[in-house]
Amino acid sequence: MKIKEVLGKISFTTTLAMMIFFVPAVGLAEKLPRLHGFMEHAGSARFGSDDVRHRQFNLGESRLQLKTDYYFSGDNILSDWQTGIEAKVDLTLDYYDAGKVLTDIRELNVSFTPMDIIDIKAGRQVLTWGTGDYLFLNDLFPKDYVSFFIGRDDEYLKKPNDALRVMMYPDWFNIDCALVPFFEPNTMPTGHRVSYFDTFTGGISGVNAERDIVEPSKTAKNFTYAGRIYRNFGSYETAMYYYGGFDPAPRSYKNEVGRQLYHERLDAYGGSVRGPFFGGIGNAEISYYYSPEDKDGNIRTIQNSMIKYLAGYEKDMGGDLTLAAQYYLEETLDYDNYRKALLPADYRWDEFRHVVTARITKLFANQTVRVSLFSFFSPNDLDAYLRPSLVRKVTDAWTLSVGANLPWGKDSWTEFGSVQKNKNVYVRLRYSF
Amino acid sequence: MILAVAFLNYSFAAEAITAVEIVGKANQASYYQAEDGKAEVRMVITDSLGRTRERVMVILRKDASEGDQQKYYVYFNKPSDVKGMTYLVWKKPGADDDRWMYLPALDLVRRIAAGDKRSSFVGSNFAYEDISGRGTEEDEHTLLGEEEGQYKIKSVPKNPGSVEFSYFLIWVDKVTFMPKKAELYDKSGNLYKILEALEIKEVQGFPTVTKMKATDLVSGGNTVSEFSNIEYDIGLDEKIFTERSLRRPPRKYIKG
Numbered sequence: 180m181k182i183k184e185v186l187g188k189i190s191f192t193t194t195l196a197m198m199i200f201f202v203p204a205v206g207l208a209e210k211l212p213r214l215h216g217f218m219e220h221a222g223s224a225r226f227g228s229d230d231v232r233h234r235q236f237n238l239g240e241s242r243l244q245l246k247t248d249y250y251f252s253g254d255n256i257l258s259d260w261q262t263g264i265e266a267k268v269d270l271t272l273d274y275y276d277a278g279k280v281l282t283d284i285r286e287l288n289v290s291f292t293p294m295d296i297i298d299i300k301a302g303r304q305v306l307t308w309g310t311g312d313y314l315f316l317n318d319l320f321p322k323d324y325v326s327f328f329i330g331r332d333d334e335y336l337k338k339p340n341d342a343l344r345v346m347m348y349p350d351w352f353n354i355d356c357a358l359v360p361f362f363e364p365n366t367m368p369t370g371h372r373v374s375y376f377d378t379f380t381g382g383i384s385g386v387n388a389e390r391d392i393v394e395p396s397k398t399a400k401n402f403t404y405a406g407r408i409y410r411n412f413g414s415y416e417t418a419m420y421y422y423g424g425f426d427p428a429p430r431s432y433k434n435e436v437g438r439q440l441y442h443e444r445l446d447a448y449g450g451s452v453r454g455p456f457f458g459g460i461g462n463a464e465i466s467y468y469y470s471p472e473d474k475d476g477n478i479r480t481i482q483n484s485m486i487k488y489l490a491g492y493e494k495d496m497g498g499d500l501t502l503a504a505q506y507y508l509e510e511t512l513d514y515d516n517y518r519k520a521l522l523p524a525d526y527r528w529d530e531f532r533h534v535v536t537a538r539i540t541k542l543f544a545n546q547t548v549r550v551s552l553f554s555f556f557s558p559n560d561l562d563a564y565l566r567p568s569l570v571r572k573v574t575d576a577w578t579l580s581v582g583a584n585l586p587w588g589k590d591s592w593t594e595f596g597s598v599q600k601n602k603n604v605y606v607r608l609r610y611s612f
Numbered sequence: 613m614i615l616a617v618a619f620l621n622y623s624f625a626a627e628a629i630t631a632v633e634i635v636g637k638a639n640q641a642s643y644y645q646a647e648d649g650k651a652e653v654r655m656v657i658t659d660s661l662g663r664t665r666e667r668v669m670v671i672l673r674k675d676a677s678e679g680d681q682q683k684y685y686v687y688f689n690k691p692s693d694v695k696g697m698t699y700l701v702w703k704k705p706g707a708d709d710d711r712w713m714y715l716p717a718l719d720l721v722r723r724i725a726a727g728d729k730r731s732s733f734v735g736s737n738f739a740y741e742d743i744s745g746r747g748t749e750e751d752e753h754t755l756l757g758e759e760e761g762q763y764k765i766k767s768v769p770k771n772p773g774s775v776e777f778s779y780f781l782i783w784v785d786k787v788t789f790m791p792k793k794a795e796l797y798d799k800s801g802n803l804y805k806i807l808e809a810l811e812i813k814e815v816q817g818f819p820t821v822t823k824m825k826a827t828d829l830v831s832g833g834n835t836v837s838e839f840s841n842i843e844y845d846i847g848l849d850e851k852i853f854t855e856r857s858l859r860r861p862p863r864k865y866i867k868g
Contacts, residue, residue, distance in 0.1 A: 215692050250863055261863050290860065298860050307719040334717040348856055409855075414702070414710045416723070453723055455708055460725045495727030545657070545833065546735035547665075575665050575691035611693035 215612060216244040216267075223330050223605035229374040230385030231601075232275070237372050238329040238605055239274035246286070260291040275372060285339050298346040305337045306344065306357055308407050308420065310451045310462040312538060313553065314507050316487045317420035317449040317466045319405070321427050323366040328373050328584055328598055330605030338363060352410040359403040362395050364442060365427040368598060376597035378526060379438045383591050383600055392429045393441040401425075415454035420466070422447040431472070432480035443481050444471050459494030476513025479520040484512040499542035507534040526592055533559050547572040555595060562588030562595040580607040631753035631765050637789040638782070643682070643745040645818040646844035648674040650865055653839055657736050660832030666690055667734050670866050674848045680705040683853035684744065687866045698858045705747040714858035721858055730775055737826035737835040742807060761786050777805075788812070788819040804830050815842045
């Protein structure tokens with residue numbers, strides 16, 4: 180009898196508990212957005228004789244990415260405007276920095292459609308446009324080149340911005356505007372994790388690099404504006420671009436004695452076209468970089484204006500093999516003024532910098548294995564950068580990636596020569612959910 | 613006299629359907645039902661060891677007001693590492709399709725070189741062409757006969773270098789013109805791939821394949837596709853099939 184009573188009580192309490200907790204929980208779970216993301220362990224071995232914090236590796240981390248979104252429903256204005264909230268956060272346990280835990284909010288934004296032809300997205304978001312493959316002309320949104328060089332996923336090459344993005348879709352063309360109130364710089368090698376050529380020390384430097392980077396102050400006059408107008412003509416996509424802000428990489432000197440670099444003002448105007456070409460996809464892009472602080476190019480400490488040109492081609496060869504190539508040219512304007520302004524001890528950059536890239540991608544085993552090689556080569560700088568990779572989708576959830584970053588250069592002060600001591604081989608194991 | 617003419621007409625009508633017409637009608641029945649449509653697709657890819665992978669997506673389709681051109685929009689729900697990825701195809705029979713893919717993590721709209729329509733669709737045993745259709749003019753079609761209420765047709769590619777098969781056989785329902793089965797033969801004449809419509813249901817009056825299977829006899833793998841929540845003539849706006857929707861999926865049609 181007692182047992183029965185107890186059982187009865189248990190079942191009564193259980194039922195009550197279920198009614199109190201479980202039923203609303205189910206209701207809530209249905210209302211709550213689902214959580215997705217991944218857990219990833221990543222590590223690299225490096226072959227360098229430089230002076231970064233750890234010579235043997237430059238990547239060692241366990242990363243948890245959580246993302247969710249929520250769309251309003253029901254009979255209200257938020258639902259009418261198809262309002263949605265997106266959030267994505269990375270929690271990283273970084274063994275490179277003695278087990279420091281880093282929180283990186285990669286997305287936290289609200290998007291809505293207040294009018295038929297207008298989409299608005301406000302908050303932290305990744306912004307991308309342009310036609311280049313790892314070469315960016317009109318996309319002056321921030322990049323993380325440290326992540327790129329040490330073997331993190333491509334996702335981390337793009338840094339998020341806190342931005343207000345307004346996209347308009349009238350009948351004749353589309354308009355895409357972004358206002359970024361607080362300038363976000365590129366993450367560049369500092370010598371802590373990735374060594375680079377430091378003009379102040381005159382060589383490839385690690386933790387001994389001494390430089391102070393001055394960022395634009397957070398004021399309304401330092402807002403960054405970017406815009407794109409684009410439309411298709413049949414199968415051809417055309418676009419015009421504008422950027423008004425600062426050079427995302429600190430390329431100019433504020434105070435040489437104080438070893439201070441800064442982000443000079445930069446305005447960019449460009450255009451691109453992309454579409455079918457000889458059985459593949461061709462693209463061409465141009466961008467004029469105007470340096471308002473050094474209009475005539477005769478201030479030796481500030482970047483000159485430039486024109487950047489890009490032409491690319493990609494073709495599907497059949498059998499899951501894709502080949503792609505790009506040719507890129509950077510022309511420094513007012514080069515004579517720049518040359519005349521130089522002091523005898525200054526490094527002199529070429530007037531023209533040429534870069535060719537090639538990408539070979541082949542899929543195997545029902546597209547569960549992707550083998551890829553991306554290579555950069557500059558014939559005038561005589562430097563190069565190879566990025567081989569192999570990605571195996573073990574199951575729908577598990578992905579194993581191995582790859583290498585192999586920069587090389589005849590000289591140490593060129594783009595890829597500068598990071599040549601950071602050759603590494605990396606492994607990443609990811610569980611997606 | 614009148615009777616004779618009528619009889620002649622009758623026999624003409626009954627016999628004169630050519631292989632090309634059958635394949636054309638089968639193509640219409642498979643890929644061009646109604647003006648537009650929506651379906652949720654669940655693909656289960658099984659390899660020779662019995663290991664499975666799953667693809668879940670929503671497909672929206674709209675036909676051009678004239679001709680065979682179509683636009684497709686695909687939103688991926690599973691696997692979770694591609695959730696939110698979107699895909700846009702402007703299908704142009706007789707020419708290269710225009711294809712775009714959007715990677716939300718990078719906010720990147722990629723243009724995809726569309727060369728090989730015989731390559732696998734999302735790693736399944738279906739080729740791109742099996743999903744979006746193969747132009748009827750690309751093969752020479754011969755009516756071999758009739759089997760159990762179905763036309764049996766042999767199709768030989770006009771440009772053999774562009775495909776991996778030497779010919780295929782196709783069985784088409786005489787009443788609905790739905791293709792029931794196809795067998796693909798390799799360059800040595802061996803059967804290597806079978807496509808089957810496992811289930812056909814009527815949706816809003818249109819006979820519709822709701823379950824189909826591709827079996828790869830060489831690798832031993834197969835893919836089963838199930839279509840659910842199918843709707844036709846939902847009045848999809850042409851503007852859905854643009855870069856805008858790649859970035860901002862039309863929530864009205866895409867849940868989850």
